[in-house]
Amino acid sequence: MRLVVLLFALLMPITAWMNQQGVFGPTNGEVSDRYPTLLVAAGYAFSIWGLIFLLDLVYAVWQLGGARRRERALTLAAMPAAGGFLLTTVWMPLFSMGLYWICLAVIFGALACMVAAAVQVVRHGQPGRDAVARWALGLHAGWLSLAAFLNLAQVLVAEQVLPGDRMLGWSLPLLAVAAFTLLAINHALRGLLPYVLAAVWALAAVFVKQSGWNLPGSDVMAWAALAVAAVLVAQTVLLHRRGLPARLATHSTAH
Numbered sequence: 001m002r003l004v005v006l007l008f009a010l011l012m013p014i015t016a017w018m019n020q021q022g023v024f025g026p027t028n029g030e031v032s033d034r035y036p037t038l039l040v041a042a043g044y045a046f047s048i049w050g051l052i053f054l055l056d057l058v059y060a061v062w063q064l065g066g067a068r069r070r071e072r073a074l075t076l077a078a079m080p081a082a083g084g085f086l087l088t089t090v091w092m093p094l095f096s097m098g099l100y101w102i103c104l105a106v107i108f109g110a111l112a113c114m115v116a117a118a119v120q121v122v123r124h125g126q127p128g129r130d131a132v133a134r135w136a137l138g139l140h141a142g143w144l145s146l147a148a149f150l151n152l153a154q155v156l157v158a159e160q161v162l163p164g165d166r167m168l169g170w171s172l173p174l175l176a177v178a179a180f181t182l183l184a185i186n187h188a189l190r191g192l193l194p195y196v197l198a199a200v201w202a203l204a205a206v207f208v209k210q211s212g213w214n215l216p217g218s219d220v221m222a223w224a225a226l227a228v229a230a231v232l233v234a235q236t237v238l239l240h241r242r243g244l245p246a247r248l249a250t251h252s253t254a255h
Contacts, residue, residue, distance in 0.1 A: 001079055001082060002063055002064055002069070002074075002078050003064070004082045005060045005081050005082045006061060006064065008060075008082050008085035008089060009053075009056045009057045009059070009060035009085050010057065010060075011085070012053050012085055012089050013053040015089045015092050015093065016049065016053065016092060018093075019092045019093065019096055023093075024092070024093035024096040024097060025093075025097050026096055028092065028095050028096060029046070031095060031096060031098070032154060034158070035157045035158045036157075036164075036213075036215060037150075037153040037156075037157055037164075037167060037171065038153070038167045038168060038171040038210060038217055038218055039149060039150050039153040039171055039174065039175065039178075039221065040150060040153070040154070040206070040209055041146075041202055041205035041206045041209055042206075042208040042209040044205065045201060045202055045205030048139075048143055048198065048201060048202075049143075052136075052139055052140050052143060052198075055132075055136040055140075056085060056136050056140060058132060059081075059132050059133055059135075059136035059137070060085075062132045062133075063078070063132075063133065071125070071129075071130075073120055073123075073125035073130060073133070074121070074125070074130070074133060076120040077117040077120040077133065077137065080113040080114070080116035080120070081114070083109075083113040084110050084111075084113030084114035084117060084140065084144075087106050087107070087109050087110035087113060088110045088140075088144075090106055091103055091106045091107050091110065094106060095151075100154075100155040100159060101155065101159070103151060104148075104152060104155055107147065108148050110144055110148075111141065114137060114140045114141035114144055115185055115189075117137045117141075118134070118137040118138050118141050118189055118192065118195065119189060121133045122134070122190055134192060134194060135194045136194075137194075138189065138192045138194030138195040138198070139195070139198045140198075141185070141189075141198075142194060142195035142197065142198025142199040142201075142202075143198040143201070145178070145181060145195075145198075145199055145202075146178065146199055146202035146203065146206075149174060149177070149178040149181075150202075150206075152174065153171065153174060156170070165216075167215070168216065168220060168221065172220070172221070172224060175221065175224055175225065175228065178228070179228040179231065179232075182199055183231070183232065183235055186199075186232060186236060186239070187239065190239055191235070191236040191237075191239035191240050193236075196236045199229075199232055200229045203226065203229035203232070204225075204226070204229060206222070206225040207222045207226045207229075208222075210222035210225065211223075
């Protein structure tokens, strides 16, 4: 299974490059621009994928080495990590081909897999020894936690499920659901820093995009996104002050 993790970690950047070359149809950016929403982030935010792909590849190679092959946390994380990498890869051509409902299932599945992998490392690993896994899996999970809901908003507009001219009434509740999801996952991950950084990066990019846009309600959504980021940071500070990460690491060592 660990070799499968490496294979799928390699497939992600290869598929992303092919997607940018138009192999599967319009690029993800071109498709996204067709369906503006109040949850879309500024374009620069998506550059985080380069770092995610790099860290995932480093993690995939690192987890194969030496004594790490016997570490329980990495063994437990291998299957969900492989699933998350594969689903992330599959999502890219599906989105370019306009298979939006399938994309939703795929991206939320990828999110579930990446969170499951990160949880295994947080619960059963040791912060110092497993830093590579925590950064790779945490960053990937953190970005997907917002990207999944951004994708959902675009699908709702693209498929004309909800109005595209009066979006504030349904965008705010959707952001609230995303915020609840973020806080729940962050608690499960004990305030894992890479997860929080990726999520705050995404929320800040939503603020930047919406505060400078002319869609009705964009200013409200901009400040709402910033408020969610502030709450997430505050929760993380509280989690660390309570010593949950340290207690969890001690518990894992004892067992």
